Amino acid sequence: MKLFDGGRAPNPRRVRVFLAEKGIEVPLVPVDMGAMGHRQEPVSSRNPLRRLPVLELDDGTIITESVAICRYFEELHPEPQLFGQGALGKAKVEMWQRRMEFNLLSCVAQAFRHIHPAMKEWEIPQVPEWGEANKVKAVEFLSLLDTELANREFAAGEAYSIADITGMIAIDFMKPARIKVPDECANVLRWYSAVSSRPSASA
Amino acid sequence: MKLFDGGRAPNPRRVRVFLAEKGIEVPLVPVDMGAMGHRQEPVSSRNPLRRLPVLELDDGTIITESVAICRYFEELHPEPQLFGQGALGKAKVEMWQRRMEFNLLSCVAQAFRHIHPAMKEWEIPQVPEWGEANKVKAVEFLSLLDTELANREFAAGEAYSIADITGMIAIDFMKPARIKVPDECANVLRWYSAVSSRPSASA
Numbered sequence: 001m002k003l004f005d006g007g008r009a010p011n012p013r014r015v016r017v018f019l020a021e022k023g024i025e026v027p028l029v030p031v032d033m034g035a036m037g038h039r040q041e042p043v044s045s046r047n048p049l050r051r052l053p054v055l056e057l058d059d060g061t062i063i064t065e066s067v068a069i070c071r072y073f074e075e076l077h078p079e080p081q082l083f084g085q086g087a088l089g090k091a092k093v094e095m096w097q098r099r100m101e102f103n104l105l106s107c108v109a110q111a112f113r114h115i116h117p118a119m120k121e122w123e124i125p126q127v128p129e130w131g132e133a134n135k136v137k138a139v140e141f142l143s144l145l146d147t148e149l150a151n152r153e154f155a156a157g158e159a160y161s162i163a164d165i166t167g168m169i170a171i172d173f174m175k176p177a178r179i180k181v182p183d184e185c186a187n188v189l190r191w192y193s194a195v196s197s198r199p200s201a202s203a
Numbered sequence: 204m205k206l207f208d209g210g211r212a213p214n215p216r217r218v219r220v221f222l223a224e225k226g227i228e229v230p231l232v233p234v235d236m237g238a239m240g241h242r243q244e245p246v247s248s249r250n251p252l253r254r255l256p257v258l259e260l261d262d263g264t265i266i267t268e269s270v271a272i273c274r275y276f277e278e279l280h281p282e283p284q285l286f287g288q289g290a291l292g293k294a295k296v297e298m299w300q301r302r303m304e305f306n307l308l309s310c311v312a313q314a315f316r317h318i319h320p321a322m323k324e325w326e327i328p329q330v331p332e333w334g335e336a337n338k339v340k341a342v343e344f345l346s347l348l349d350t351e352l353a354n355r356e357f358a359a360g361e362a363y364s365i366a367d368i369t370g371m372i373a374i375d376f377m378k379p380a381r382i383k384v385p386d387e388c389a390n391v392l393r394w395y396s397a398v399s400s401r402p403s404a405s406a
Contacts, residue, residue: 048347048350049302049306049347057291061291063291063294063295063298064298064302065297065298065301065302067297067301068294068295068297068298068301069294071293071294071297072290072291072293072294075289075290075293075294076290086278087275087278087279088260088264088266088275090274090275090278091266091271091272091274091275091278092266092271094268094270094271094274095266095267095268095271098268098270098271099252099267099268103252125332125336127330127332127333127336129328129330129332129333130330130332130333133328133330144251144252147251
Protein backbone atom coordinates (compact mmCIF):
# COMPACT_ATOMS: atom_id res chain seq x y z
CA MET A 1 0.00 0.00 0.00
CA LYS A 2 0.99 3.64 -0.27
CA LEU A 3 -0.24 6.88 1.22
CA PHE A 4 -0.35 10.00 -0.94
CA ASP A 5 0.68 12.61 1.60
CA GLY A 6 0.31 16.39 1.70
CA GLY A 7 3.08 17.61 4.00
CA ARG A 8 2.05 20.33 6.43
CA ALA A 9 -1.68 20.42 5.59
CA PRO A 10 -3.92 19.42 8.52
CA ASN A 11 -5.70 16.37 7.08
CA PRO A 12 -2.62 14.51 5.82
CA ARG A 13 -0.99 15.19 9.19
CA ARG A 14 -3.94 13.70 11.08
CA VAL A 15 -3.24 10.37 9.41
CA ARG A 16 0.53 10.55 10.00
CA VAL A 17 0.06 11.30 13.71
CA PHE A 18 -2.48 8.45 13.97
CA LEU A 19 -0.07 6.01 12.31
CA ALA A 20 2.77 7.16 14.59
CA GLU A 21 0.59 6.49 17.67
CA LYS A 22 -0.11 3.00 16.32
CA GLY A 23 3.52 2.37 15.40
CA ILE A 24 2.55 1.61 11.79
CA GLU A 25 4.81 2.54 8.88
CA VAL A 26 3.24 3.10 5.47
CA PRO A 27 5.26 4.17 2.40
CA LEU A 28 4.47 7.84 1.70
CA VAL A 29 4.17 9.43 -1.73
CA PRO A 30 4.82 13.14 -1.12
CA VAL A 31 2.59 15.54 -3.05
CA ASP A 32 3.42 19.24 -3.24
CA MET A 33 0.15 20.94 -2.32
CA GLY A 34 1.75 24.39 -2.63
CA ALA A 35 2.18 23.61 -6.35
CA MET A 36 -1.44 22.32 -6.44
CA GLY A 37 -0.21 18.74 -6.82
CA HIS A 38 -3.43 17.47 -5.23
CA ARG A 39 -5.43 18.76 -8.20
CA GLN A 40 -3.32 16.86 -10.74
CA GLU A 41 -2.22 13.31 -11.42
CA PRO A 42 -1.55 10.99 -9.67
CA VAL A 43 -4.09 12.33 -7.13
CA SER A 44 -6.98 13.53 -9.29
CA SER A 45 -7.81 10.14 -10.85
CA ARG A 46 -7.65 8.49 -7.42
CA ASN A 47 -9.79 11.08 -5.61
CA PRO A 48 -12.27 13.01 -7.76
CA LEU A 49 -12.55 15.54 -4.90
CA ARG A 50 -8.84 16.22 -5.56
CA ARG A 51 -7.86 16.26 -1.91
CA LEU A 52 -5.31 14.56 0.29
CA PRO A 53 -4.61 12.18 1.95
CA VAL A 54 -5.34 9.21 -0.33
CA LEU A 55 -4.54 5.61 0.65
CA GLU A 56 -4.02 3.12 -2.16
CA LEU A 57 -4.06 -0.58 -1.28
CA ASP A 58 -2.00 -3.14 -3.18
CA ASP A 59 -5.01 -4.19 -5.27
CA GLY A 60 -5.63 -0.57 -6.30
CA THR A 61 -8.53 0.03 -3.88
CA ILE A 62 -8.68 3.69 -2.84
CA ILE A 63 -9.63 5.05 0.56
CA THR A 64 -9.87 8.81 0.99
CA GLU A 65 -10.93 11.00 3.94
CA SER A 66 -8.43 11.15 6.79
CA VAL A 67 -10.76 9.66 9.41
CA ALA A 68 -11.77 6.81 7.08
CA ILE A 69 -8.10 5.96 6.50
CA CYS A 70 -7.51 6.03 10.26
CA ARG A 71 -10.49 3.77 10.86
CA TYR A 72 -9.13 1.25 8.34
CA PHE A 73 -5.90 1.01 10.32
CA GLU A 74 -7.80 0.87 13.63
CA GLU A 75 -9.58 -2.24 12.37
CA LEU A 76 -6.38 -3.86 11.14
CA HIS A 77 -4.28 -2.91 14.18
CA PRO A 78 -6.68 -2.40 17.11
CA GLU A 79 -4.04 -1.48 19.72
CA PRO A 80 -3.82 1.19 21.07
CA GLN A 81 -7.54 1.83 20.57
CA LEU A 82 -7.68 5.37 19.25
CA PHE A 83 -11.40 5.24 18.37
CA GLY A 84 -12.41 4.21 21.91
CA GLN A 85 -13.36 1.01 23.69
CA GLY A 86 -16.84 -0.50 24.09
CA ALA A 87 -20.11 1.02 22.88
CA LEU A 88 -20.02 4.04 25.18
CA GLY A 89 -16.28 4.64 24.75
CA LYS A 90 -16.61 4.53 20.96
CA ALA A 91 -19.60 6.86 21.04
CA LYS A 92 -17.73 9.36 23.22
CA VAL A 93 -14.71 9.36 20.90
CA GLU A 94 -16.98 9.83 17.89
CA MET A 95 -18.78 12.67 19.67
CA TRP A 96 -15.57 14.49 20.58
CA GLN A 97 -13.86 13.78 17.28
CA ARG A 98 -16.85 15.42 15.60
CA ARG A 99 -16.99 18.32 18.05
CA MET A 100 -13.28 18.96 17.48
CA GLU A 101 -13.74 18.72 13.74
CA PHE A 102 -16.90 20.79 13.23
CA ASN A 103 -16.44 23.38 15.95
CA LEU A 104 -12.69 23.87 15.87
CA LEU A 105 -10.71 22.41 12.94
CA SER A 106 -13.35 23.30 10.37
CA CYS A 107 -13.77 26.84 11.76
CA VAL A 108 -10.02 27.42 11.77
CA ALA A 109 -9.79 26.10 8.20
CA GLN A 110 -12.64 28.39 7.07
CA ALA A 111 -10.94 31.39 8.69
CA PHE A 112 -7.66 30.53 6.97
CA ARG A 113 -9.16 29.79 3.56
CA HIS A 114 -11.43 32.84 3.44
CA ILE A 115 -9.00 35.43 4.80
CA HIS A 116 -5.41 34.43 3.97
CA PRO A 117 -4.16 35.98 0.69
CA ALA A 118 -2.34 32.73 -0.20
CA MET A 119 -5.72 30.94 -0.37
CA LYS A 120 -7.14 33.08 -3.19
CA GLU A 121 -6.81 30.30 -5.76
CA TRP A 122 -7.92 27.61 -3.30
CA GLU A 123 -11.21 29.05 -2.11
CA ILE A 124 -13.30 30.68 -4.82
CA PRO A 125 -14.93 32.97 -3.87
CA GLN A 126 -13.10 34.00 -0.73
CA VAL A 127 -15.68 35.50 1.62
CA PRO A 128 -13.73 37.38 4.32
CA GLU A 129 -16.86 38.07 6.39
CA TRP A 130 -17.41 34.31 6.68
CA GLY A 131 -13.75 33.85 7.62
CA GLU A 132 -14.06 36.40 10.43
CA ALA A 133 -17.29 34.78 11.71
CA ASN A 134 -15.38 31.51 12.00
CA LYS A 135 -12.66 33.06 14.15
CA VAL A 136 -15.40 33.92 16.65
CA LYS A 137 -16.88 30.41 16.47
CA ALA A 138 -13.47 28.80 17.09
CA VAL A 139 -12.76 30.93 20.17
CA GLU A 140 -16.26 30.27 21.56
CA PHE A 141 -15.66 26.54 21.25
CA LEU A 142 -12.29 26.80 23.01
CA SER A 143 -14.09 28.25 26.02
CA LEU A 144 -16.51 25.28 26.08
CA LEU A 145 -13.60 22.86 25.63
CA ASP A 146 -11.77 24.50 28.52
CA THR A 147 -14.68 23.78 30.87
CA GLU A 148 -14.78 20.14 29.72
CA LEU A 149 -11.03 19.62 30.10
CA ALA A 150 -11.17 20.79 33.73
CA ASN A 151 -12.43 17.31 34.65
CA ARG A 152 -10.38 14.96 32.50
CA GLU A 153 -7.04 14.48 30.84
CA PHE A 154 -8.05 14.03 27.21
CA ALA A 155 -10.85 15.19 24.92
CA ALA A 156 -12.99 12.04 25.14
CA GLY A 157 -12.00 10.81 28.61
CA GLU A 158 -8.94 9.42 30.36
CA ALA A 159 -7.46 7.87 27.20
CA TYR A 160 -5.79 9.61 24.26
CA SER A 161 -7.86 9.25 21.07
CA ILE A 162 -8.33 10.51 17.53
CA ALA A 163 -10.32 13.39 19.04
CA ASP A 164 -7.08 14.66 20.58
CA ILE A 165 -5.29 14.37 17.24
CA THR A 166 -7.96 16.46 15.50
CA GLY A 167 -7.94 19.01 18.33
CA MET A 168 -4.16 19.33 18.43
CA ILE A 169 -3.93 19.83 14.70
CA ALA A 170 -6.70 22.43 14.82
CA ILE A 171 -4.77 24.39 17.44
CA ASP A 172 -1.55 24.19 15.40
CA PHE A 173 -3.52 25.44 12.38
CA MET A 174 -4.65 28.48 14.39
CA LYS A 175 -1.19 30.02 13.95
CA PRO A 176 -1.39 30.58 10.15
CA ALA A 177 -5.11 31.38 10.59
CA ARG A 178 -4.11 34.08 13.11
CA ILE A 179 -6.34 32.93 15.95
CA LYS A 180 -4.98 32.76 19.51
CA VAL A 181 -5.98 30.44 22.36
CA PRO A 182 -7.22 32.89 25.03
CA ASP A 183 -4.88 32.98 28.07
CA GLU A 184 -7.79 32.13 30.38
CA CYS A 185 -8.23 28.73 28.69
CA ALA A 186 -5.73 27.14 31.08
CA ASN A 187 -7.11 23.63 30.70
CA VAL A 188 -6.91 23.79 26.92
CA LEU A 189 -3.31 25.00 27.18
CA ARG A 190 -2.43 22.17 29.61
CA TRP A 191 -4.04 19.57 27.33
CA TYR A 192 -2.42 21.02 24.20
CA SER A 193 0.99 20.99 25.86
CA ALA A 194 0.51 17.31 26.81
CA VAL A 195 -0.69 16.09 23.41
CA SER A 196 1.79 18.11 21.41
CA SER A 197 4.75 16.81 23.45
CA ARG A 198 3.99 13.20 22.48
CA PRO A 199 6.50 11.82 19.94
CA SER A 200 3.66 11.37 17.40
CA ALA A 201 3.08 15.13 17.22
CA SER A 202 6.16 15.59 15.05
CA ALA A 203 4.87 13.14 12.43
CA MET B 204 -32.83 6.04 28.00
CA LYS B 205 -34.44 8.90 26.13
CA LEU B 206 -33.70 10.79 22.94
CA PHE B 207 -34.27 14.55 22.83
CA ASP B 208 -35.56 14.94 19.32
CA GLY B 209 -35.87 17.93 17.01
CA GLY B 210 -38.66 17.04 14.57
CA ARG B 211 -37.98 17.93 10.95
CA ALA B 212 -34.40 19.15 11.37
CA PRO B 213 -31.84 17.02 9.47
CA ASN B 214 -29.64 15.78 12.31
CA PRO B 215 -32.42 14.52 14.60
CA ARG B 216 -33.95 12.78 11.58
CA ARG B 217 -30.68 11.00 10.77
CA VAL B 218 -30.89 9.23 14.12
CA ARG B 219 -34.58 8.38 13.76
CA VAL B 220 -34.04 6.85 10.30
CA PHE B 221 -31.04 4.91 11.63
CA LEU B 222 -33.08 3.53 14.55
CA ALA B 223 -35.94 2.61 12.19
CA GLU B 224 -33.51 0.65 9.99
CA LYS B 225 -32.27 -1.18 13.08
CA GLY B 226 -35.79 -1.76 14.41
CA ILE B 227 -34.92 -0.07 17.71
CA GLU B 228 -37.47 2.01 19.63
CA VAL B 229 -36.21 4.72 21.96
CA PRO B 230 -38.56 7.02 23.90
CA LEU B 231 -38.47 10.45 22.27
CA VAL B 232 -38.65 13.79 24.08
CA PRO B 233 -39.89 16.24 21.44
CA VAL B 234 -38.22 19.66 21.44
CA ASP B 235 -39.69 22.56 19.47
CA MET B 236 -36.73 23.92 17.53
CA GLY B 237 -38.94 26.54 15.86
CA ALA B 238 -39.42 28.06 19.33
CA MET B 239 -35.63 27.72 19.95
CA GLY B 240 -36.25 24.90 22.44
CA HIS B 241 -32.77 23.52 21.72
CA ARG B 242 -31.20 26.62 23.22
CA GLN B 243 -33.08 26.26 26.50
CA GLU B 244 -33.58 23.66 29.21
CA PRO B 245 -33.74 20.69 29.20
CA VAL B 246 -31.33 20.69 26.22
CA SER B 247 -28.83 23.42 27.11
CA SER B 248 -27.51 21.81 30.30
CA ARG B 249 -27.17 18.45 28.53
CA ASN B 250 -25.43 19.80 25.43
CA PRO B 251 -23.45 23.02 25.89
CA LEU B 252 -23.45 23.39 22.09
CA ARG B 253 -27.26 23.66 22.41
CA ARG B 254 -28.01 21.37 19.50
CA LEU B 255 -30.11 18.29 18.88
CA PRO B 256 -30.28 15.33 18.98
CA VAL B 257 -29.18 14.45 22.53
CA LEU B 258 -29.29 10.89 23.91
CA GLU B 259 -29.54 10.49 27.67
CA LEU B 260 -28.79 7.07 29.14
CA ASP B 261 -30.48 5.82 32.30
CA ASP B 262 -27.47 6.76 34.45
CA GLY B 263 -27.55 10.32 33.10
CA THR B 264 -24.67 9.86 30.63
CA ILE B 265 -25.09 12.16 27.63
CA ILE B 266 -24.19 11.38 24.02
CA THR B 267 -24.58 14.15 21.43
CA GLU B 268 -23.76 14.31 17.71
CA SER B 269 -26.07 12.29 15.47
CA VAL B 270 -23.37 9.99 14.11
CA ALA B 271 -22.01 9.28 17.61
CA ILE B 272 -25.51 8.32 18.79
CA CYS B 273 -25.88 6.06 15.74
CA ARG B 274 -22.53 4.44 16.43
CA TYR B 275 -23.57 3.72 20.03
CA PHE B 276 -26.60 1.79 18.77
CA GLU B 277 -24.50 0.05 16.08
CA GLU B 278 -22.27 -1.34 18.82
CA LEU B 279 -25.22 -2.47 20.95
CA HIS B 280 -27.29 -3.86 18.05
CA PRO B 281 -24.85 -4.78 15.26
CA GLU B 282 -27.45 -6.04 12.75
CA PRO B 283 -28.05 -4.79 10.14
CA GLN B 284 -24.53 -3.34 9.94
CA LEU B 285 -25.07 0.27 8.91
CA PHE B 286 -21.44 1.32 9.47
CA GLY B 287 -20.07 -1.39 7.19
CA GLN B 288 -18.48 -4.78 7.59
CA GLY B 289 -14.78 -5.62 7.93
CA ALA B 290 -11.90 -3.16 7.83
CA LEU B 291 -12.38 -2.15 4.20
CA GLY B 292 -16.20 -2.06 4.42
CA LYS B 293 -16.06 0.15 7.52
CA ALA B 294 -13.52 2.45 5.90
CA LYS B 295 -15.68 2.82 2.77
CA VAL B 296 -18.77 3.65 4.80
CA GLU B 297 -16.79 6.20 6.82
CA MET B 298 -15.42 7.70 3.62
CA TRP B 299 -18.84 8.03 2.01
CA GLN B 300 -20.60 9.14 5.17
CA ARG B 301 -18.03 11.93 5.39
CA ARG B 302 -18.24 12.80 1.69
CA MET B 303 -22.03 13.00 1.97
CA GLU B 304 -21.76 15.09 5.11
CA PHE B 305 -19.05 17.57 4.12
CA ASN B 306 -19.78 17.93 0.43
CA LEU B 307 -23.56 17.71 0.41
CA LEU B 308 -25.42 17.95 3.75
CA SER B 309 -23.14 20.61 5.14
CA CYS B 310 -23.25 22.65 1.91
CA VAL B 311 -27.05 22.46 1.77
CA ALA B 312 -27.25 23.48 5.43
CA GLN B 313 -24.93 26.45 4.83
CA ALA B 314 -27.01 27.57 1.85
CA PHE B 315 -30.18 27.33 3.94
CA ARG B 316 -28.79 29.03 7.03
CA HIS B 317 -27.08 31.88 5.20
CA ILE B 318 -29.85 32.72 2.73
CA HIS B 319 -33.26 31.79 4.19
CA PRO B 320 -34.94 34.73 5.98
CA ALA B 321 -36.21 32.39 8.74
CA MET B 322 -32.60 31.66 9.72
CA LYS B 323 -31.71 35.25 10.65
CA GLU B 324 -31.69 34.53 14.38
CA TRP B 325 -30.00 31.15 13.92
CA GLU B 326 -26.96 32.15 11.92
CA ILE B 327 -25.34 35.39 13.02
CA PRO B 328 -24.07 36.93 10.84
CA GLN B 329 -25.88 35.57 7.79
CA VAL B 330 -23.45 35.81 4.85
CA PRO B 331 -25.56 35.37 1.68
CA GLU B 332 -22.47 35.22 -0.57
CA TRP B 333 -21.28 32.18 1.40
CA GLY B 334 -24.74 30.63 1.11
CA GLU B 335 -24.69 31.03 -2.67
CA ALA B 336 -21.17 29.57 -2.93
CA ASN B 337 -22.48 26.48 -1.13
CA LYS B 338 -25.29 25.95 -3.62
CA VAL B 339 -22.61 25.64 -6.29
CA LYS B 340 -20.55 23.23 -4.15
CA ALA B 341 -23.59 21.00 -3.52
CA VAL B 342 -24.48 20.74 -7.21
CA GLU B 343 -20.83 20.02 -8.13
CA PHE B 344 -20.80 17.15 -5.66
CA LEU B 345 -24.05 15.73 -7.04
CA SER B 346 -22.37 15.41 -10.41
CA LEU B 347 -19.46 13.47 -8.85
CA LEU B 348 -21.94 11.32 -6.90
CA ASP B 349 -23.84 10.58 -10.08
CA THR B 350 -20.73 9.14 -11.71
CA GLU B 351 -20.06 6.96 -8.66
CA LEU B 352 -23.64 5.68 -8.44
CA ALA B 353 -23.49 4.47 -12.05
CA ASN B 354 -21.60 1.43 -10.81
CA ARG B 355 -23.32 0.47 -7.57
CA GLU B 356 -26.63 0.49 -5.76
CA PHE B 357 -25.76 2.47 -2.64
CA ALA B 358 -23.35 5.20 -1.64
CA ALA B 359 -20.68 2.97 -0.08
CA GLY B 360 -21.24 -0.21 -2.09
CA GLU B 361 -23.90 -2.89 -2.50
CA ALA B 362 -25.27 -2.49 1.04
CA TYR B 363 -27.38 0.33 2.47
CA SER B 364 -25.47 2.29 5.14
CA ILE B 365 -25.43 5.44 7.22
CA ALA B 366 -23.88 7.18 4.20
CA ASP B 367 -27.21 6.69 2.38
CA ILE B 368 -29.10 8.13 5.34
CA THR B 369 -26.94 11.27 5.36
CA GLY B 370 -27.25 11.61 1.59
CA MET B 371 -31.03 11.15 1.52
CA ILE B 372 -31.54 13.70 4.25
CA ALA B 373 -29.27 16.15 2.45
CA ILE B 374 -31.35 15.82 -0.70
CA ASP B 375 -34.60 16.32 1.24
CA PHE B 376 -33.05 19.41 2.83
CA MET B 377 -32.36 20.83 -0.64
CA LYS B 378 -36.05 21.70 -1.01
CA PRO B 379 -36.18 24.40 1.71
CA ALA B 380 -32.64 25.43 0.67
CA ARG B 381 -33.93 25.88 -2.89
CA ILE B 382 -31.38 23.70 -4.63
CA LYS B 383 -32.48 21.23 -7.29
CA VAL B 384 -30.93 17.91 -8.31
CA PRO B 385 -29.98 18.47 -11.98
CA ASP B 386 -32.12 16.34 -14.33
CA GLU B 387 -29.00 14.80 -15.86
CA CYS B 388 -28.06 13.21 -12.52
CA ALA B 389 -30.10 10.11 -13.36
CA ASN B 390 -28.14 7.80 -11.07
CA VAL B 391 -28.59 10.13 -8.11
CA LEU B 392 -32.33 10.31 -8.82
CA ARG B 393 -32.56 6.49 -9.05
CA TRP B 394 -30.65 6.06 -5.77
CA TYR B 395 -32.68 8.77 -4.03
CA SER B 396 -35.92 7.17 -5.15
CA ALA B 397 -34.77 3.80 -3.77
CA VAL B 398 -33.57 5.03 -0.38
CA SER B 399 -36.49 7.38 0.19
CA SER B 400 -39.05 4.64 -0.52
CA ARG B 401 -37.72 2.50 2.34
CA PRO B 402 -40.10 2.48 5.35
CA SER B 403 -37.38 4.10 7.50
CA ALA B 404 -37.47 7.27 5.39
CA SER B 405 -40.71 8.40 7.05
CA ALA B 406 -39.17 8.24 10.54
